[in-house]
Amino acid sequence: VVKDLEIYIPLGGLIDIRLEEKRLLKRKTELVDILNKIRNKINNQEFLTRAPENVVQREREKLDEISNELEKLEINLEMMK
Incomplete structure (x- = not known):
């Protein structure tokens, strides 16, 4: 099992x-x-x-996770052009 592996x-x-777009x-x-x-x-x-504090921290972690997902999604959209 490999974490954070991306294959195109x-x-x-x-x-x-x-x-798909x-x-x-x-x-x-x-x-x-x-x-x-x-x-x-x-x-x-x-x-x-x-x-x-743990709830606030979890929200900050979710913010990072969603931001990363959005960044990858935008890269995928750009590659489709």
Whole structure:
């Protein structure tokens, strides 16, 4: 088992590129919405003072994870052009 391994396989002719691009754009919109919600939560002083530290830390970790996923998705979209 290898963590964080990415393999790129040419899929031209195997998948519908337009359909895949549409799917990725939809996912991008979802990720941006999630990121905005997490950022709003982390920037909310009341949340920061009331929430346990482990909850705040988990939100920060989710922010990093979603940001990384969005970055990879944008790279994939760019490679499709």
